Amino acid sequence: MTATERYREGGEKADLDLVLSAFAEDAVLISPLTDRVRFTGKAEIAEIVQVALGRIEGMRFHTDVGDERTRTLVYAGRINGVAIEESALARLDDDGLIREMTLFVRPLPALVELMGAFGPDLARAHGRKSAARALGVLIKPLIGMVRSGDRFGLRLVTPRRR
Template identity: 60%
Template sequence: MSTQTTERYRRAAETQDVELALSAFAPDAVVHSPLTGRVRFTGHAELGPLLEVAYSHLRDIRFHTDTGDASTRVVVHTARIGGEEIEETAVLKLDEDGLIAEATLFVRPLPGLVALMDAFGPDIARRNGRPFAARLLAVAAKPLLAMVRSGDRRAVPLAGPRA
């Protein structure tokens, strides 16, 4: 049952099918944001809009790992967002019916995580009826994204091993 759930989760992401994704989640499932420990999405009513935002921004989703047991699965995929490559790991806790009861998301590398924040934050705030927060998030993320991209391209290679 657990691999059937993660197979649905994978197919939904790769085809950007929100309803198929929701069918892998328990009705009261919780998803923990990769951006902050202060934000979580609970139940299908909150997960649906989150998945719509995610699927509207993520491109070229390709899963490469699905491992674990009947109660905990770890799935990993690569994708692109706003020109940045990301790798996302989801730790999925399954309920007695084999549905996802809790998902904790982790995203790397840093430029991809900040690109995700830049894209998702304003959209989620707008969907939650917070237009001022959406504008603030859109403005606040731009300098951080520029700084992280610049550091990744210029500073990080300086600290790496010599060829």
């Protein structure tokens, strides 16, 4: 089984060990939220993957394309009831393991839900309960703005249909 097959199957089965078996020991996972956050090495990657497996519901991969050095994987699922689609650009090493993965999330409401869930969960995992509470408070206005913009504001820019 290839690294991307293990990654996909592990994600769909919420199997942390199977997902991690796809990564090289010194792999880097690049956040979809900011260029300022990278998870380096299997221990750090395990933390974020554990949060993802606990938060993303119904993960089903529908795309795995590329060659022996570069693959793109895409899944659809839900986070807090919001549809999410995530693409991962995986760069593989000489052993076929993922050495670098860059994540991209759409649509915006899903990205904001992801931010609202993952930040506090990671802070709690590091024993930073106050930071987790602060992050939860800081993200709530953004979640509210994005939800209402997605629900009501889009009508202002979409074509009128008869």
